[in-house]
Amino acid sequence: MTDLLPIDEALWVLLLGSLLGLELIGKVPPSLHTPLMSGANAISGITLLAALTLIATAPSPLLQAVGAVALAFALFNVVGGFLVTDRMLAMFRRRGDDR
């Protein structure tokens, strides 16, 4: 793993991403906090991209196997997270307005 992103660029991306995250979750009705947490949690499984990269670049079967296990963990998070969020949100009946 030699060439990384230039560190200053990576830090800018980190900074702007964090600021975006702070702004996105401003006003949320408490009723949506559990689904929101669950949805955000599914998104954090995006680390599956790193697992895929690892599998493609690992020089030995051992490291590839580690990558495959990491991929399985991440996908468990992603698939389970999105499905469970969908299950929760499917139950919010829309009668009247949003609140």
Place this chain on the structure above:
Amino acid sequence: MNPSSLLALGHAPLDLAAALLLAFGLKRLGRVSTARAANRLAALAMALAVAGLLLHQGLLGWPWILGGTLVGSGLGWWAARRVAMTAMPQIVALFNGCGGMSSLLVALAAAGLPGGTSRIAMASIVISVLVGAITFSGSLVAMAKLQEWLDTPAWTQRPSRHLVNGALAVACLGCSALAFTSLLPAAVSLALLAALALLLGVGLTLPVGGADMPVVISLLNSYSGVAAAAAGFVVGSRLLIVAGAMVGAAGLILTSVMCTAMNRSLLSVLFGGALGTGGQAGTADQGEYQNITSCSPEECAMTLEGASRVVFVPGYGLAVAQAQHSLREVAQLLERHGVDVKYAIHPVAGRMPGHMNVLLAEADVPYDQLVEMEAINPDFPRTDVVIVLGANDVVNPQARTDPQSPLYGMPVLHVEEATTVFVVKRSLGAGYAGIRNGLFECQNTSMVFGDAKQVLNILLQELRELGVGKVDNRRQSPVLAG
């Protein structure tokens, strides 16, 4: 070839689209009308991100990819289908822990790749391992506590736990430093770091009381975002960094919102120990209840018959008893009788903010009958009957009146201002947080002892026998007056 050059080249359009959709998804998850579509949008974004990556790097190592995908997706699908709505917080904790574990494994393996590791790469690896491990073990402990596989034993409340955790933290820092030197092979230092950080995750989470667990899960959710962002530094993926940072920041906001709702500071949640056990809560909380009035469901039904405004306060106990459906039936009967029925929802009712809304929605309770705390509190003096079902701490008047109470300052539902309060409860045992509740001793409070579902079913039967809800028997009908 190396991963960074793969990632740095041109699948930018797909990555950008994915980042944009993820941001939109997170944003729109915050409104009821758009939330479901937003969740699907985020899932689509994730699929785009994967497609972009695979287009670029090809299907190298495809048997491993296929295997990992089948196992992970299959188990995730199975778990998400099978889990009961009452167990939502636990399953979110479990999913979250697995995300952390994934970042941890990727970082460990990245350290083992040939070609040397720069200091910056090593720093990213160390952060990913440390945060990933704490996320994993902490989430599992949180899950076990919510599932009630683990309780909070008194020995975890000893002040010496801070020494143990402090020592573990210092040891983690030591191992992190070692990873930059050549004293030990990097893999050994990192494995040691992982082991110590796993222990630290347990040590930090174990002393936290069950009632504070949602805050911890929310915080760990934020951590798993940080771990993902660090993994993004390791493999050089902008998308991973952006998404991880977004989740990390959003998780922090959500955590602080929850702390505010419970009137707890994050520091006291993390380091203050459990409420109601040893620690800070040994004050006026123990001791027998006095002047308790109890009544039967039949008497409760007769009071309800004459009421015109009724508020139900559902809590986690209701969900555990699977009594949401019985509750809805009682409410519908009363509505047909001309009674104004509302459900008062405390921000942290259930085991997580919003948990109770999900549970009641499952029982087809119309969304517009659920009223949040600030909106319903001014109405209690004009309410005839309040029925508290499986809620405890969120209706504790001492949170407003007794500076000695560990709950003092927490916003609560002012149910004691209603004319009559019924508290349906199995026994006089302490609540989830183990704190004495003065509501039970109020003059206008009657305890109805029993399982919430059984009580509601008897109530339903009694109300029917009283003729409540029959069309020719509506209270408004003038015929009845004579």
